[in-house]
Amino acid sequence: MATSAVPGAIAALLDILRSPPIDNVSVLDGPPTDDIQTQDLIVIGWSAEGDQAATFTQDWNAAGARTRDETVGISGWIDVWSGDTGFTAVRARAFELLGEVEQRIRATGPNPTAPTLNGAVLWAELSVGQLYQSHADQGIRAALGFTVSCHARI
Structure with a gap:
């Protein structure tokens, strides 16, 4: 019996975002380990504001x-x-990528089970976002922290 849907939900979300690949975007599982100064990233299970990968609550x-x-x-x-x-x-590019995340977890022709993260949860949705903008040594950055909220039965 599963203790939590979290591991399966994260794995399924990564699969959905990686296939097919998004042009010129790296989709990472957890904190980046390389220099991220010059690439577009979507990171699942991490936020630059802290190392919290996911939250969960359970009730009978x-x-x-x-x-x-x-x-x-x-x-x-x-x-x-x-x-x-x-x-x-x-x-604009950051919000374009957020739109790609949202579109990929909606039921579409090529992926009709995306809202359930391919069966890992009962439903999932993009629910919260925060925009960050900053100047860096090599130019400017825009970042979006976001949450994919899910409901599961275990």
């Missing part, structure tokens, strides 16, 4: 203590860099 689903309902929040991070000095383009 009914009397009898046979199954539990679990609410999961998977942390994600989108990072876009540019050697330019204006934020308009990097901000």
Whole structure:
């Protein structure tokens, strides 16, 4: 019996975001280990504001203590860099990538089970986001912290 849907939900979300690949974007599992100054990233299970990969809460689903309902929040991070000095383009690119995340977890022709993260959860949705903008030594960055919220029965 599974203790939590978190590991399977993260693995399924990564699979959905990696296939097919998104042009010129690295999709990472957990914290980046290389220099991320000059690449567009989508990171699942990490946020630059802290190392929290996911949250979850569980409650019994009914009397009898046979199954539990679990609410999961998977942390994600989108990072876009540019050697330019204006934020308009990097901000637009960050939201374009967030739109790609959202579109890929919706039921579509090529992936009708995406809202369940291919069966890992009962449903998933993009639920929270935060925009960050900064100047770096090599240019400017726009980043979006986001949460994919899920509901599972274990």
